[in-house]
Amino acid sequence: MVRSKLIILDRDGVINHDSDAFIKSTDEWIPIPGSLEAIARLNQAGYRVVVATNQSGIARGLFSILTLNAIHQKMHLAAKLVGADIDAVFFCPHAADDNCACRKPKAGMLLDIAKRFDVSLKGVPNVGDSLRDLQAGFLAGCAPYLVLTGKGEATQAKGGLPPGTKVHADLAAVVDLLLKKRAEPAPSV
Ligand SMILES: [Mg+2]
Ligand SMILES: [Zn+2]
16 A cells, blocks of 8 residues: 555654653563554554654663664564554654754754655644654644653643644554544545
């Protein structure tokens, strides 16, 4: 099937359990129940699924790019096991005070995704558990979805979400809604 739609997901707290101590090893990467199956359902409905994730643990020296690659390999393999396909992972390895263009809440990573996939981000669903995920997506024209997994409940309690933010229990619930909205099959490009 030609995948003509795009969705952008944060990683920690959306696909896998988050930790205040960072996800520093493959063992610490543990999927949230139902998240990979939800990605498979998106794929079947014609979505390309792209991850955009801040990984300042690299700048802090908590883990290396090699370890990050191994974590992502584990994620891709776990996805494959349930028939899910993550098309790409974009990450920002910088610290907040590096002042890069890619670290969320800046929109740089999302604009890179738009360029790579040659699509407009207008209305593209952007799913995150932190305010800065949704701020970055909002700047890029995405439709913001907050999930209550990971840091989501604290994020909702703090408020200040971009206008139009939809709040759902988890990624599986977001996908339920997205797929229910579309009655007809995805158009091919
Ligand atoms: Mg997160
Ligand atoms: Zn960066």
